[in-house]
Amino acid sequence: MTIRQSLQLMLTMLACAGALSSCSLNPSTTTPQPSANTGSTTVKAKKHNVPNKTSVAKPTFPKIVPSPASVKTGLKTQTILISKNTFSPATMTVKAGAIVQWLNKDSASHTVTSDTENGFKSSRLMKGQTYTHVFADVGTFKYHCLIHPNMTGTVTVK
Numbered sequence: 001m002t003i004r005q006s007l008q009l010m011l012t013m014l015a016c017a018g019a020l021s022s023c024s025l026n027p028s029t030t031t032p033q034p035s036a037n038t039g040s041t042t043v044k045a046k047k048h049n050v051p052n053k054t055s056v057a058k059p060t061f062p063k064i065v066p067s068p069a070s071v072k073t074g075l076k077t078q079t080i081l082i083s084k085n086t087f088s089p090a091t092m093t094v095k096a097g098a099i100v101q102w103l104n105k106d107s108a109s110h111t112v113t114s115d116t117e118n119g120f121k122s123s124r125l126m127k128g129q130t131y132t133h134v135f136a137d138v139g140t141f142k143y144h145c146l147i148h149p150n151m152t153g154t155v156t157v158k
């Protein structure tokens, strides 16, 4: 009888051990779940990458930033052509805040240099190069080309 009891105890012990092992297996099965969570975090990381791609696409918008500036003033960029050693038009009237762009069409290089010492001045513009200046203040602004002093122009800002 005591042997049977001991055998029963042994069986119950084994059963318990099996239960424990099965219980211990459960935590092991639950531990993969955190890894699954980390997998979800990697998915989140991928989601973060996606906004990065959209944020990469956003910098294409800042290229249009000059247009918001023109939106503020409600003015578009106005172009003065430099052609045949002449500013064309030589006289331009714009509103305050206007963006004026000079475009050199000549094979010769020119500059856009304010007659005023502390005024706007471009570097030497080669063919196809442009110089842009925003006329924020009202006034009459005369300019010339450093290379060809005969080349003169006037921008009047109202």
Ligand SMILES: [Cu+2]
Pocket: 085, 109, 110, 111, 145, 146, 147, 148, 151
């Ligand atoms: Cu010139």
